[in-house]
Amino acid sequence: MSLRSAFAEAAGRSSYWFLHTFRNGGSSLPGKLTLKLDPNILQAFSKKYDLVIVTGTNGKTLTTALSVRVLREKYDQVLTNPTGSNMEQGIVTTFITAPRPKKKGLAVLEVDEANVVKVTKYITPIAFIFTNIFRDQMDRYGEIYTTYQKILNGVKLAPKATIIANGDEQLFNGHHLPNPIIYYGFNHEHKEAFDAPANTDGLLCPKCQHILRYHMRTYANLGDYFCPNCGFKRPKLTYAVTKIDNLTPTSSTFEMDGETYRIGIGGLYNIYNALAAYALGRFLGVSQAQIKDAFESDERVFGRQEVIHIGDKEVTLILVKNPVGLNQVLDMIETDPQPFSFTFLLNANYADGIDTSWIWDGNFEKLVQHQIPQYMTGGERYKDITTRLTMAGVQKMWHEPDLTKVIAKIKQMPTKHVYILATYTAVLQLRKQLAEGGYIKGGMD
Amino acid sequence: MAKYHLRLAHLYGNLLNTYSDLGNIIALRYYGKQMDADIAVDVISINEQFDPDKYDIALFGGGQDYEQLVVSKDLPNKKAAFQKFIDDGKPLLAICGGYQLLGKYYIGAQGEKIPGLGILPHYTLSQDHNRFIGNITIKNESNGQLYHGFENHNGMTFLGKGERPLGKVVSGHGNNGQDQTEGAIWKETYCSYFHGPILTRNGEIAKHLLLTALHHKYLEADLSQAENLVIKPTF
Numbered sequence: 146m147s148l149r150s151a152f153a154e155a156a157g158r159s160s161y162w163f164l165h166t167f168r169n170g171g172s173s174l175p176g177k178l179t180l181k182l183d184p185n186i187l188q189a190f191s192k193k194y195d196l197v198i199v200t201g202t203n204g205k206t207l208t209t210a211l212s213v214r215v216l217r218e219k220y221d222q223v224l225t226n227p228t229g230s231n232m233e234q235g236i237v238t239t240f241i242t243a244p245r246p247k248k249k250g251l252a253v254l255e256v257d258e259a260n261v262v263k264v265t266k267y268i269t270p271i272a273f274i275f276t277n278i279f280r281d282q283m284d285r286y287g288e289i290y291t292t293y294q295k296i297l298n299g300v301k302l303a304p305k306a307t308i309i310a311n312g313d314e315q316l317f318n319g320h321h322l323p324n325p326i327i328y329y330g331f332n333h334e335h336k337e338a339f340d341a342p343a344n345t346d347g348l349l350c351p352k353c354q355h356i357l358r359y360h361m362r363t364y365a366n367l368g369d370y371f372c373p374n375c376g377f378k379r380p381k382l383t384y385a386v387t388k389i390d391n392l393t394p395t396s397s398t399f400e401m402d403g404e405t406y407r408i409g410i411g412g413l414y415n416i417y418n419a420l421a422a423y424a425l426g427r428f429l430g431v432s433q434a435q436i437k438d439a440f441e442s443d444e445r446v447f448g449r450q451e452v453i454h455i456g457d458k459e460v461t462l463i464l465v466k467n468p469v470g471l472n473q474v475l476d477m478i479e480t481d482p483q484p485f486s487f488t489f490l491l492n493a494n495y496a497d498g499i500d501t502s503w504i505w506d507g508n509f510e511k512l513v514q515h516q517i518p519q520y521m522t523g524g525e526r527y528k529d530i531t532t533r534l535t536m537a538g539v540q541k542m543w544h545e546p547d548l549t550k551v552i553a554k555i556k557q558m559p560t561k562h563v564y565i566l567a568t569y570t571a572v573l574q575l576r577k578q579l580a581e582g583g584y585i586k587g588g589m590d
Numbered sequence: 591m592a593k594y595h596l597r598l599a600h601l602y603g604n605l606l607n608t609y610s611d612l613g614n615i616i617a618l619r620y621y622g623k624q625m626d627a628d629i630a631v632d633v634i635s636i637n638e639q640f641d642p643d644k645y646d647i648a649l650f651g652g653g654q655d656y657e658q659l660v661v662s663k664d665l666p667n668k669k670a671a672f673q674k675f676i677d678d679g680k681p682l683l684a685i686c687g688g689y690q691l692l693g694k695y696y697i698g699a700q701g702e703k704i705p706g707l708g709i710l711p712h713y714t715l716s717q718d719h720n721r722f723i724g725n726i727t728i729k730n731e732s733n734g735q736l737y738h739g740f741e742n743h744n745g746m747t748f749l750g751k752g753e754r755p756l757g758k759v760v761s762g763h764g765n766n767g768q769d770q771t772e773g774a775i776w777k778e779t780y781c782s783y784f785h786g787p788i789l790t791r792n793g794e795i796a797k798h799l800l801l802t803a804l805h806h807k808y809l810e811a812d813l814s815q816a817e818n819l820v821i822k823p824t825f
Contacts, residue, residue, distance in 0.1 A: 280608065288608075288654040343604040343633040344612045354660045356604060356635060468610075499724070500740045502785040505613030532790055532824040533613075536620040 153183035157241040173230065176237035187267035190240045194224065194252040196268050197425065200261050200296055201276030201311075203470055204418045205231065207410075208276055209255040211422035211440070216251060218426075218435035224252040231257045236264060253425075258292050261299030269303045272428065273324075274421050275310040275317050279365060279469040280346050281498075289316065289347055300324065309424050311417065312382045313367040319351030329424040331417075332385035333399075335360050335369065344506060346469075352377045363413055364476070365469045384424040386416060394461065394481045395452075404433050408440050412477040414470070455584055456556040460563045464572050466498065468506035471566070475512050478564050485562035487517050488555070489534070490524040490548065490571035497568035501529045509537035518559045519543070523551055524571045548574045552582060594627035594811075596803050599645040599675075601668075602653070602661050603633035606687055609742075611651030613787030614683060614796075618647070621796045625816035627804060636664040642675035646803040652686025655699040662691060662704050669707055676709055680806055681799040682779040685788065689774070689781035690714045690745055697745070710776050711750025715766075720744070726762025726784070728755075728772040736760070737792045738825045739784030747783075749774055756782050778802050786825075793821035 157179030164174060179186050199209045206228050213225045224246075226239040236254060243250075256264055264270075275296070278289045293316050300308070304324055310317040312328030338358045341348055347366045348357050355374035362368035371378035388400040394411040401423055408419050419440060426436050453460045465471045478485070493499050513534075520542035522531045527546045534542060545551050548571065555563055567575060579585045600615065615631060622629050629647075634640045653661065665672075672692075676682060690696040691706040696714035698704045726741045737757055746766035749755060755765070756773025764772035765783070773782035780795065782788055789796040797819060804813055 288656070290654065290656050341604075343600065344607050345604065346608065348604055349657060349660060355637070500742060500785055502610040502613065502740060502787060505610040505616065505787055505790065510616075528825060535824075536616050536790065 147183075147189070149183050150186055150189040153179045153186050154189065154241045156182055157186075157237070161238060161242045173232070173234040173238060175241060176234035176239075179237050179241055180234060185267060186237055187240070187264060190252075191268040192249075193246055194240075194250045194268070196264075196270040197251070197253045197272045197274065198256045198261060198264060198270045198299075199253065199274040199276070199421075200256050200258055201274075202258070202279040202281055202292065203467075204276040204414060204421070205255040207415060207418040208274060208421045209253055211419055212253045212274070212425050214442075215422050215426035215431055215436050215439040216253065216429060218439050219429070219431045220251050222246060222250055224250055224254075226254050228255075231255045232260050233263045236260070259295045261296050262302065263299075265299040265302040270306045272307045272309055272425065273300060273303075274425055275308060275314070276417070276421060277311050277314050277365075277367065278316050278347075279467060281467050293317075297322075307428065309421065309428060311367070311421070312380050313363060313369070315351060315357060315366065315370050315377075315379075316347065318377075318380050326380075327383045327424060327428060328380050329384040329420050330379065330382045330386075331361065331363050331368070331420075332382055333361070333388050338371075338373075341366060341368075350375060350377050363417075364473055367417075384420065384427060386420055389413075389416075392477075392480045394477050402433070404437065406437055406440055411480060412473055414473045453579060453584055455552060455563075455579075457561065458555055458558065458563050459561055460555060460565060462565045462567065462572065462575065464569060465566045466569060468503045471503070471507040474566060475508060479512065479515060481562060483562050484516070484518065484560045485564055486519040486521070486558040486560045487512070488521040488523065488551070488563065488565040489530045490551070490565065490567035490575065491522070491526040491530040492524045492568045492571045492574075493526045493529075494570045497570050501526050504530055504533045507533070509534060509539075513538045521545060521551075521554060521558075523548060524568070549578055551575060552578055552584070592623070592626050592628040594625070594804055594808060596622065596627055596629045596646045596800070596807065597644060598629050598631045599640060599648040600631050600633045601640065601648055601650045601688070602635050602657075602664075603631075603649070603651065604635050605657040605661055606651040606653035608654050608657070609652045609686055609785045610787050611649065611685055614649055614651075614685070614789045617787070617789035617793065617796050618800060621793060621819070621821070622800055624819055625797075625800055625804070625813075627800065627816070636660065640668045640671040640675075642671045642678065642680075645675070646680060646807050647799060648675060648680070648682045650682060650684040650688030650692070652688060658687045658691070659698060659704065661687075662706065665691060665707050669709070672707055673709055676777055676779050678806075679778050679802075681802040683789070683795075683799060684779065684781045686743060686783055686785075689783065690747065692779070692781065693747070693750075710753060710774065710779065710781070712747050712753055712774055712781075713750070714745040714747045717744050717746060722763035722767060722783075724762060726764065726772065727760040728757030728762070728764065729760050730757045731755075735792075735794050737784070737788070737795065739782070739786040739788055739791060741783045742785065743783050747774075752776065756780060791825040793824060797821055 312330035350372035697716035755771035
């Protein structure tokens with residue numbers, strides 16, 4: 146480590162200590178300070194760690210958390226970054242505040258798509274995990290092709306790193322790359338050829354621009370795709386989900402390569418996260434038994450969908466931010482065997498995405514087929530979500546634009562189970578209310 | 591069973607679906623039901639025939655640059671069908687990319703000039719490293735209605751002879767950020783950059799499109815009940 150890097154690291158570390166001790170926070174500022182003193186600081190860590198980068202639109206956080214858990218079955222220490230610190234500054238903070246490893250350590254980092262190149266410029270990873278590329282809030286991000294190109298700009302600097310990619314995502318099969326590639330995906334069914342619903346993003350064959358068809362589709366444009374025109378098709382999978390046994394909002398039981406696994410969280414998309422972590426674990430020599438142990442030993446890793454007790458209600462608060470994620474959440478809720486009430490809190494601040502159009506791609510028409518006794522809409526843009534639900538066929542619902550009054554309304558709902566879907570700032574606002582009311586500790590995570 | 595039946599052509603619906611255009615179909619069905627009309631939807635995509643006589647109403651949405659480029663290459667095969675549908679005075683709603691593709695040309699992501707159908711006389715230029723993003727309100731100058739939406743576009747569209755704007759910009763950017771126009775009206779073709787989606791926030795436009803389609807198809811019918819439908823504000 147150069148003198149400059151050592152000095153920058155020391156400065157960053159002490160600022161972290163100060164912020165952490167006296168200000169109860171500080172995840173990006175120490176990194177920012179360190180980068181100012183030494184823009185090449187990440188280079189100093191390239192010899193100290195083997196690095197795995199997890200990137201993609203959805204599932205980065207849980208895939209990273211699960212990967213760390215799996216790899217800790219084999220490695221003494223695995224460094225990772227806290228939720229949300231997936232940009233350059235947060236990553237620098239992660240490195241400078243970690244205990245110095247005695248021998249070469251392993252780091253598994255969630256990295257924002259556009260920041261991959263900022264990391265690979267200094268540290269050549271041993272592997273990448275690609276989760277998926279979906280349309281996110283487009284007023285902030287770009288189109289799916291632009292997003293993937295940003296990732297590839299970073300991959301170009303690490304042509305020997307193994308890519309562990311979602312094989313059900315056709316974008317990950319469209320470019321010829323020098324890297325070794327391992328694909329994971331779903332292999333649990335095979336049907337007669339069919340079309341995806343028209344309202345699906347990314348249906349073009351990357352080779353000949355015809356519309357792709359499917360033998361199996363999990364959700365969005367993910368699945369066992371093929372092009373009827375040029376023969377482009379899903380690559381061979383190295384690791385696969387071979388059977389789905391049982392799905393509820395709080396658990397999923399499924400088989401990977403013939404072995405049964407259970408994770409304490411619902412949603413097909415979370416099985417993809419488990420599958421990605423499994424693929425990385427297998428790639429790095431973790432056994433199936435160890436992976437099973439990692440998944441089942443401690444369920445706190447799935448903290449994002451904790452159940453909050455409000456009076457006699459069991460409330461599940463879920464962050465929603467884009468149409469693909471929203472539809473997955475709606476699918477998951479439907480697996481609840483108990484009756485439930487439904488609340489949607491919609492804000493349109495910068496962090497939520499200022500365009501609320503995406504709610505129209507949510508399949509609320511399907512939700513309405515369930516006998517849901519009570520709906521409620523809230524948040525600054527409650528009118529938009531009310532219109533959405535009305536046009537989906539909901540006749541009557543409560544409205545509560547003021548988030549400070551939501552908790553009182555929840556207590557009056559007619560079912561024990563209540564689901565609250567909320568955009569980012571609505572989650573923050575509601576959690577603040579819940580913390581003040583003593584229903585939860587602390588703020589977000 | 592509804593009294594009236596409309597057929598909607600969702601043009602390139604599996605490629606130009608980025609801006610939640612499905613919401614426009616949901617809104618048409620919602621208001622259609624209140625007018626005693628049901629709507630059957632067909633997606634008509636690349637390499638497929640568009641029969642203009644088979645459909646009463648059409649939607650031409652917006653997509654990503656890549657999909658839009660692929661669609662532009664298929665358009666010559668459907669030009670005669672588009673021309674007939676529009677000249678017959680059937681209602682067509684075109685949003686963002688669809689709007690651009692009805693005109694003479696637009697500028698692609700790499701700066702290349704991409705020809706459109708050239709049925710409507712507008713053309714679209716691009717801005718350097720800028721997009722018009724944000725909430726927008728416009729006023730329809732012929733009937734005084736206010737329309738609300740969200741715009742997110744790099745293109746700057748300039749209207750041609752015989753086109754009038756959908757509205758005058760009250761707040762936001764509109765077609766090009768310069769002349770206070772937003773969208774275009776040509777015969778019964780309505781164009782706009784509005785997300786929202788446009789018909790979910792502006793039911794009056796949905797009502798107008800549906801009435802146009804019903805009058806066109808059911809020449810003798812007494813549609814006074816549909817005409818008297820009161821649109822409740824949703825925004």
